[in-house]
Each structure stands twice: as structure tokens, then as C-alpha cells.
Amino acid sequence: MKLANWMHRHEKYRLAALLAAPISWLVIAYLGAIAALLVTAFFTINTFTGDVVKRFNLGNFQDLVSDPAYRNVALRTIGIAASVTLICAILAIPMAFYMSKIASSRGKKILVALILTPLWASYLVKIYAWRTMFEPGSGVIEWLFGSLGIHSPGFGLFSIIVGLSYLWLPYMILPVYAGLDRLPNSLIEASGDLGAGNFATFRKVIFPLLLPSVIAGSMFTFSLSLGDYITAQIIGGKFQMLGNVVYQNFSLNLPFAATISAVPIVIMGGYLWLIRRTGALSSL
Secondary structure, eight states: OHHHHHHHHOHHHHHHHHHHHHHHIIIIIIIHHHHHHHHHTTOEEOTTTOOEEOSOOOHHHHHHHHOHHHHHHHHHHHHHHHHHHHHHHHHHHHHHHIIIIISOHHHHHHHHHHHHHHHHSOHHHHHHHHHHHHOTTTSHHHHHHGGGTOOOOOSSHHHHHHHHHHHHHHHHHHHHHHHHHHSOHHHHHHHHHTTOOHHHHIIIIIHHHHHHHHHHHHHHHHHHHHTOOHHHHHHOTTOOOHHHHHHHHHTTOHHHHHHHHHHHHHHHHHHHHHHHHHTTTTTO
């Protein structure tokens, strides 16, 4: 009872006690695990025994920078993540606009449920579904359109981008939909009353106010694509992403795998810094 009364009188300590558990989880379990992995990047491995040698060394970073193969994989991964983000934005904006401004209340609920439906299925189920679509010679595309001369593109960059766009599209639609739902209809109507066409209204009224929501969605689509490796492994053919290189080296050379893991972290940090510099999220 005395402790309760004391906590009631001291608001700062009450707040500290309330936040102690989540902050401890964030610092120890989340940031601590990442920090431990990054520290491992400065170690090396004994080529004879395979044991990790805990001696400070920059050799892993030198190998990563000097080898053009890893640079190509990094650039390919950035290109795939950027392409997926762009495709998701192009698809999400008109879909979210229809849901928030045109669809009836019942239709809006149905569309939201349909958009969320892919999230209920297993990740592997969704990717293997696309594998059956793109399977050369015997896939669904070949089965449906082969007689028309339309053949499957097979497994490669195109299939990776399509698969990742399908996976992460809901993460772009939902924040864009929320942003459009907060947009007053009176602004759109006023723009039309002043003589602006549909494209001018979108470019000068809707999109500037919607940009923070698009940027928020891009954080999900870009970061999730950047760290993915299962999609590339199942439907990517010979093409690899950074996640595949990390996975392949993890059991063979843990310090080098940790070094490669630092690349997506640096890329995502730079992406967030650019977003912060633009001020696009200042209104959120």
C-alpha cells in the first residue's frame, strides 16, 4: 500500500516502472542481438578448425568491398527493393483511393478484408503458389496461355519482383488508405470547383498530402524486400539477393555472414536518413 501511494505521488517513477519491461526487451533482446551480430563481423574464422577467432579484424569488410560479386548482389538487392516499392505505390494509390472515396461502406469492408486475406496465408504457401505460376513448361501460365504463344518468363529477376510485390502490397495499401481516409472530401471538391481537372487535383492537392503515407508504406516494402531471401531462393533461379549470401555463409563463415548483414542495415539507415532530410514524415 505504501509503495502504491509513493508511486502515485511520483509520476516519473511510475512511468519508468511502466516502461521498464518494453524498453528492456527493446535494448536487450532486439538491439542487443543486432549489436552482437555486428560485433561478430569484426572477428575472423580459423580456416582449419572453423572456429571463430575473437580478434579485431577488418579483413571481412575489405573482402566485401573489394569483391565485385558482392557489390553486384548489393546493387541488385537495392534495385529489386526499389522496384517492389515503386510497383506497390503505383498499385496501392488508386486502390486505396477507390476504397476510401468511392466504395460504399459495405464495399469498403469487403475490399479491406480481401486485401488482408493474403496476410493470413503462410509465407511459403504464397511463394510456392507463384512458383507454380512461373514454372517453365508446366506452370499455370504455360497451361493457360501457352496455346496463344504466351510463355512463362521462368525464374529470375522478374519473378522475384512480382513475388515480393504480391507479398508486401498490403503493407503499402493500408497506410495509404489511412492517409486518404483522413483527407477531407471538401478539398477535392474545392479543387474541382476552381476548375482543376482530375490529374491536377491529384498532383497538387491529393499527392502532397498523401506523400507521408506513401513514405510510411515504403519503409515496410523497401526494408522487407531488402532483407528477403526465401523468395529469391524459391523463384529467383540463379539470381541472389543479400539475404541469400548471408544464409549461405552463416554456417560456413559466421563473421563474414555478419559483415554482409551489416550492408542492409547501412542501406536502410541511409534510406531513413534521406526520408528524414526531405521532411516527408514531419506531419505524421
